[in-house]
Amino acid sequence: MKKYIYISVIAAASLMHVSCDDFLDTVPHDALSPETTWKTESDADKFLTGCYSKWIDDGTVLYADCGSDIGYSHHLHEGWKYIGNGGMSAGVSEVANFYDFNAIRNFNDFLANIENVEFTSQAKKDDMIGQVKTMRAWQYFEKNWYYGGVPIIESYETAEEAQVPRNTEAEVKEFIYKELDEAIPMLNIDAVEAGRINRGVALSIKMRSALYYGDYARAKQAAVEIAKLGLYDLEPSSVDNPASGYKKLFLIEGQQSKEIIFSVVHDQVIMSNWMVATMYNNADGGWSSMVPTKNLVDMYEMTNGLTKDEAGSGYDPAHPFYNRDPRMAATILYPGRNWLTIDGEVVVINTLDEEIDGKSNPNDPSGVDNASKTGLTWAKYLGTGPTYYADMWNANANTIMFRYAETLLSFAEAKNELDGPCDSVYVALNKIRFRAGMPSVDKGKYSTKETLRELIRRERTVELAGEGFRRVDILRWKDNNGKVLAETVLNGELKRYVGTVNYDETVPEKRAVISEDTELVEKRVFVSHNRYLPIPQEYIDLNSKLVQNPGY
Numbered sequence: 001m002k003k004y005i006y007i008s009v010i011a012a013a014s015l016m017h018v019s020c021d022d023f024l025d026t027v028p029h030d031a032l033s034p035e036t037t038w039k040t041e042s043d044a045d046k047f048l049t050g051c052y053s054k055w056i057d058d059g060t061v062l063y064a065d066c067g068s069d070i071g072y073s074h075h076l077h078e079g080w081k082y083i084g085n086g087g088m089s090a091g092v093s094e095v096a097n098f099y100d101f102n103a104i105r106n107f108n109d110f111l112a113n114i115e116n117v118e119f120t121s122q123a124k125k126d127d128m129i130g131q132v133k134t135m136r137a138w139q140y141f142e143k144n145w146y147y148g149g150v151p152i153i154e155s156y157e158t159a160e161e162a163q164v165p166r167n168t169e170a171e172v173k174e175f176i177y178k179e180l181d182e183a184i185p186m187l188n189i190d191a192v193e194a195g196r197i198n199r200g201v202a203l204s205i206k207m208r209s210a211l212y213y214g215d216y217a218r219a220k221q222a223a224v225e226i227a228k229l230g231l232y233d234l235e236p237s238s239v240d241n242p243a244s245g246y247k248k249l250f251l252i253e254g255q256q257s258k259e260i261i262f263s264v265v266h267d268q269v270i271m272s273n274w275m276v277a278t279m280y281n282n283a284d285g286g287w288s289s290m291v292p293t294k295n296l297v298d299m300y301e302m303t304n305g306l307t308k309d310e311a312g313s314g315y316d317p318a319h320p321f322y323n324r325d326p327r328m329a330a331t332i333l334y335p336g337r338n339w340l341t342i343d344g345e346v347v348v349i350n351t352l353d354e355e356i357d358g359k360s361n362p363n364d365p366s367g368v369d370n371a372s373k374t375g376l377t378w379a380k381y382l383g384t385g386p387t388y389y390a391d392m393w394n395a396n397a398n399t400i401m402f403r404y405a406e407t408l409l410s411f412a413e414a415k416n417e418l419d420g421p422c423d424s425v426y427v428a429l430n431k432i433r434f435r436a437g438m439p440s441v442d443k444g445k446y447s448t449k450e451t452l453r454e455l456i457r458r459e460r461t462v463e464l465a466g467e468g469f470r471r472v473d474i475l476r477w478k479d480n481n482g483k484v485l486a487e488t489v490l491n492g493e494l495k496r497y498v499g500t501v502n503y504d505e506t507v508p509e510k511r512a513v514i515s516e517d518t519e520l521v522e523k524r525v526f527v528s529h530n531r532y533l534p535i536p537q538e539y540i541d542l543n544s545k546l547v548q549n550p551g552y
Contacts, residue, residue, distance in 0.1 A: 038113045041124070047110050048128055054103040055135035058264040058399035060142075062275055062381075063096070063290050064468035069489040070296035070461065071470065072521060074373050078289055083471075083533070086490065086525035090534040090552045097536055098146045101153055107136040108155045130186030134202040137179035141209045144172040145472065146533045148549060165545040173213055180206045189229060200229055201262045204402040207410050212476055216414040223411035226261070232404040234435050235259045242437020243326035249403070250380040252388075252396065261402040272394035280392065281333070281351070281370075281377045283362040284342050288372040292332050292466065294496055294518070295489070297376070300325040300462055305439040307458075317516070320497070322509040327436045329509075331465050333377040335501055336511030340384040342392065350501045351375035352512060365496055366519075373521050375496045378466045400467065405432055409460045416456060420449040429456065432463055450480070475531055490526035495519060527551070 037043050065071030067083035074081065079096035082088045088095050110132050119125040143150045149166040152175055156162040167175075184202045191198040207222035226232065235257040237245035248254035255263070266273035280286025298308065303323050306313035314323055321334045333339065337349045350356055351363045351372060360367065365375045381397050389395040408428040415425050421443075430440045446452045457477060461470060474486040495518035505511040529551025540546050 038116045041117060041119055044110075044114050044117050044119075044125075044128060047113070048131065051103070051106050051110055051132055051135060054100075054106075056138060056264065056401060058273075058401065059275055060096070060098075061399055061401060061468040062279070062466075064472075065292075065466055065470045066290050068470035068474055068486075069494075070293055070299075070465060071290060072293055072374050072494060073290050074369065075287065075289060080290070084490075084524065085494075085522055086527065086530055088530065088534055088552070090537040090540065090548060093536075095533065095536075098143055098533070099150075099536055099539055104136060104139050104153060105155065107132050107139070108153070111136075112155060126186040127188050130183040130202070131197040133179045133183035134187070134197050134205060137176045137183065137202075137209075138205055140172055140179075141176050141205065144169060144176065145212060147535055148532045151546075163543050163545050166547060173209075176209055177206075177218075180209070190231065197262075200226055200231060201402060203229075204261050204407070207407065208402075211410050211414060212472055214476065216417045219410055220414035220418065223407050223414065226404075226407045227411075231258070232261055232407070233258045234404055234408075234431060237435050237437065243330045243435070245435055246327055247330035247379075249400065251383060255398050259404045260400055261404060261407075263398040263400045265398050266396055268390060268394045268396050272391075273397045273399065274393050274395070276381050276389070276395040276397045277392040279378055279382060280342075281363050281372050282368055285392070287370045288377065290378065290466075291372040291374050292376045292378055293374050293494060293521075294376070295494075296461075296465055297321070297324075297328065297332065297334070299458055300328040301438065301458075303438070305442065318499075318514055319510045319512065320514055321512055322507070324509075325436060325438055325462060327438075327462055329379070331379055331462070333379045333382070334512065335375060335497075335499075336505070337508050342386050344386045348501060348503060348508075348511060351377075352497065352499045352501050365521075373496065374494075380466045405463055406469075408432055409456070409463060413453075413456050413460065416449055416452050421447055421452050425452065425456075429459055432459065436463075484528075484531070486526050486530070487528075490524050490530075493523055494521040496521050 037047070063073060063078065063080045066073035066080035072084060076082070076094040079094060082092060082095050111129065114125065114129060117125075140150070140152070149169040149172055151164045152167045152172060153162070153164065180202055184199055184206065187197065187199040187202055189199050203222050203226045207219050207226065210216070210218035210222060235245035235249050235254060237243055249257055249259060265271075275289075277285070278287040278289035281288050297320060301307055301324070302313045302315060303325065304314065308315035316322060321328070321336065329337070333349055335349050335351045339347050339349045341347055349363070350361060351365060352375065353361055354364050354366065355361055362368070363371050365371055365373050381399075383389055383397075389397070408431060412425045412428040415422065426441050426443060433440065441455065446455045457473070460473065464470075474489055475484065477485045479485055479488065497512070497514050498517045498519050499512060499514035502511050502513050529549065532549045534552035535546060535548055540548055
C-alpha cells in the first residue's frame with residue numbers, strides 16, 4: 001500500500017520556481033516553458049512531482065494545537081503564540097501565514113497543460129488529474145477555513161489581471177466540494193507509486209472538510225467509503241501493553257502501519273524532519289516550540305472510564321498523572337516519568353523544581369526560553385536514547401496527516417449529529433477505546449445525543465491531541481447555549497502545575513507531587529472576529545480589491 005508523500009526538493013525546484021513578482025503570489029511563471037516541456041507522459045509526471053513540493057505543510061499539524069487550549073507556543077517567530085492568545089493583527093508578522101497561492105498557481109498550470117499531452121492510458125491521465133485536483137482542493141480548504149472567502153484564482157498573465165476580489169466562503173466551499181467529487185472517481189484506490197495521492201487521501205479530505213463545515217451526511221458518507229476501501233485499520237496494541245499500538249504509530253517502527261492513510265515522509269538526506277528536534281525540552285537540546293497544557297491532562301479519563309471530576313473516579317489532585325487513560329502517557333511527557341536522554345542516561349523528568357541536586361534545573365519552566373513553559377512536552381514523535389535519531393535535527397520521522405482513527409471519530413460525530421445514539425457510534429468509539437486499553441462506553445450514561453456528543457468531543461480531543469485538530473474543533477463546536485466553545489476555553493489564564501518531584505517514589509506516575517497552587521503561563525483572549533486570521537497586510541497593500549476580515 002502506497003500512502004506516503006516523498007518529495008525531492010531538488011527535482012521540484014528544477015521544474016518550477018517562485019515568481020519574482022510578489023503580487024498575491026498568483027502570477028504563474030514556469031521554469032520551463034510549456035511549449036518545450038509538455039510533450040510526453042514523462043513530462044507530465046515531472047510536473048506532477050513539482051506540484052507535490054508545496055501542497056501540504058506538516059508543520060501546521062505539529063503547531064496548530066498551540067492555537068487552542070491544549071497547546072502552547074512560546075516563541076513569537078514561530079507564528080502560533082498570537083493565534084493562541086488572541087494577539088493577532090494584520091500588521092504582525094509573527095502570525096502563521098497561509099495566504100500563499102504559489103502551489104495553486106502550479107496546479108492551475110498543470111491542469112491546463114496536461115490536456116496537450118497524449119496518453120496511452122486514459123486511466124493514467126485521469127489519476128494524475130485527480131491527484132492535482134485533490135491538492136488544489138486541500139489548498140483552498142485550508143485557506144477558506146483560516147481566512148474565510150479567498151480569491152479563486154486563474155493562471156493570470158499579468159499582475160493587473162490578478163487584482164481580483166475575494167470569493168465568498170460559501171463559493172470557495174462549493175469549489176472544494178466540486179474538486180473532490182470530480183477527483184475521487186479518477187484516483188486509483190491504491191497509489192501506483194510511493195508519494196502519490198490515492199482515493200483514501202481524497203476521501204479523507206472530503207470527510208474532514210464536510211465535518212468542519214457541518215455537512216454531516218457528506219462527512220459520514222466519506223467515512224463509510226474510506227472504511228469500504230478495506231485498506232485501513234487501527235494499529236493494534238499488545239494484550240499486556242495498553243496503548244502500545246497508539247504509541248507505535250508516531251515512531252519509526254510504526255511508519256508502515258495500516259492505520260496511516262497518508263503521512264509526509266522524511267529521510268535524513270534529501271528531506272529531513274528538523275521540526276522534531278524543536279519539540280524536545282531544553283535538557284535534550286530542543287526548543288520546546290510546541291507543548292501540551294494542563295488543560296489537556298484534565299481531559300483524560302481515569303482508567304475506570306470516569307472523568308476526574310466524577311464521584312468514585314479515584315482522582316488525586318496531588319498525583320494528577322496517576323491511573324489515567326494510557327493514551328496520556330503515550331501523548332505527554334510529564335514530570336516524574338523515566339526518560340532516556342539523547343546522551344543515553346536514564347533520568348527522571350523534572351519540570352517542577354528550580355534546582356536538582358543543588359544545580360539549576362535546565363527544564364525549569366521559569367528558567368531559560370527553551371524550557372517548556374507549561375512543564376509538559378509532547379511524547380508523540382519523540383524517540384529516546386542516543387541512537388534513535390542519528391541526528392534529531394535531521395530526523396527520519398514521518399508526520400501523519402490522515403489516519404484511520406480520525407475516520408472512526410468523524411463517523412461517530414457525524415452519525416450522532418444526524419441520528420443520535422446508535423450501535424454503530426458505540427462500535428466506532430469502542431474500537432478506539434479498546435485499542436488504548438480503556439473500558440467500553442457506558443451506554444447508560446451516554447444515552448442521549450447531548451451526552452454522547454460530550455463524550456465524542458472528549459474522545460476526539462485526547463485521541464488526536466498534538467495532531468493539529470483542536471483549534472478547528474473549538475471554533476466549530478458550540479456549547480448548549482449556542483456559544484462557540486473557543487470563547488470559553490480561550491478566554492482566561494493558561495496555567496501550569498506547581499509542585500516537586502519525589503525521587504524516593506518508585507511509581508513514576510506518582511513521583512510528581514502537585515500543590516494546590518498553579519503558575520501563570522499567559523493570559524489569553526478570544527473575541528468573535530478571531531474565528532478567522534487576518535489577511536497579512538502586505539497582500540492587502542498589493543491588491544486594492546482585497547477586503548480585510550472584520551476586526552483587524
